[in-house]
Amino acid sequence: MPPPCQIGWYGLGSMGLAMATNLQNHLKSKMGLNLVYSNRTISRGAPLEAIGAVPEPSFEKLVQRCSIVFTMVSNDAVLDSLVSTAMGSGESLKDKIFVDCSTVHPNTVATAAARFKEKEASFLSAPVFGASPIAAAGKLVFAIGGPRAARETVKPFIQDVMGRYIIDCGEDVKKSSLLKIAGNIVTVSMMEIVGESQVFAERTGLGTGVMEELITEAFGPVPGSYSKRLTTGIYAPPLDSRPGFRVSLSIKDADHALAIAKESNVELPGLEVARNNMVAAREYAGECLDSSSMYGVLRRKAGMAFWNEKSRQGGS
Ligand SMILES: NC(=O)c1ccc[n+]([C@@H]2O[C@H](COP(=O)([O-])OP(=O)(O)OC[C@H]3O[C@@H](n4cnc5c(N)ncnc54)[C@H](OP(=O)(O)O)[C@@H]3O)[C@@H](O)[C@H]2O)c1
Structure with a gap:
């Protein structure tokens, strides 16, 4: 021993x-x-x-x-x-x-x-x-x-x-795993919502700076940190870096939640939207993306480039 x-x-x-x-x-x-x-x-x-x-x-x-x-x-x-x-x-x-x-x-x-x-x-x-x-x-x-x-x-x-x-x-060893997957429903959906609100702020001329200030001060440091992943370009980091939370891992998490929800006859429409936007981001920009990269897809849907000025292909 x-x-x-x-x-x-x-x-x-x-x-x-x-x-x-x-x-x-x-x-x-x-x-x-x-x-x-x-x-x-x-x-x-x-x-x-x-x-x-x-x-x-x-x-x-x-x-x-x-x-x-x-x-x-x-x-x-x-x-x-x-x-x-x-x-x-x-x-x-x-x-x-x-x-x-x-x-x-x-x-x-x-x-x-x-x-x-x-x-x-x-x-x-x-x-x-x-x-x-x-x-x-x-x-x-x-x-x-x-x-x-x-x-x-x-x-x-x-x-x-x-x-x-x-x-x-x-x-019950399954329970902690199930709790983690339930928590990810919140995490992934919140990331989607923060991304949507930041695209709204940019397109309406409100600006991402004040929006981030509001998200952080009124809603808390966790959504605030999600906003920073967008405004600092971390959502699409340089190709030689390791993403903070790889998009494929987040898609795996969403898929586990959706599969379990289906077995239990529960609908998770918000999570499905976020999951599909992450898959679209990966199809567009490859594997080296953070879980927040649904933001790039939301930007494209609003007529902007996938990349913002701080991301790996800044502004193009
Ligand atoms: N990142 C987050 O924010 C976060 C938060 C909470 C939970 N999680 C969960 O925590 C886990 C780890 O996440 P992470 O962000 O640390 O992932 P990561 O950076 O992608 O690291 C994954 C780890 O798994 C190893 N690995 C991958 N494929 C392998 C293979 N085929 N054989 C052997 N080893 C392999 C990697 O080895 P190499 O170093 O050789 O690639 C590395 O040690 C995931 O289940 C994720 O969903 C992540």
């Missing part, structure tokens, strides 16, 4: 790198431990290694070395393949705890939990609310579901380390 508190991390994207950095800083300063990390592109971990974390290119070996393993990856297929790798290692997984923070379908987490249970390991679904700057600040909101003992074991590594608040969803 590895030492009781060896902690591992897989997934160093926009969110994962920021979260793992906060965890490493905590482990090092409070417990004298260093995080063991892995990622498909292992070089993404250079800033983590610089603060003492230990690279482990093989996920299988990382699982062997650690008693608690966090994962933060793009989608359901990537999580499934990590679970298969962990299961196929041939090593005992007894008493290990796997904590997935990605946004995935409740059925995906239920399958993962059942597979780990067969090996006497625990699986928690712990998706997060908040964008990458919130992750960097350690202020995410977590939802957590799964076996109680495992939940209590990992909470101290989350609360005031990577997150400011934990919503405990109890034993």
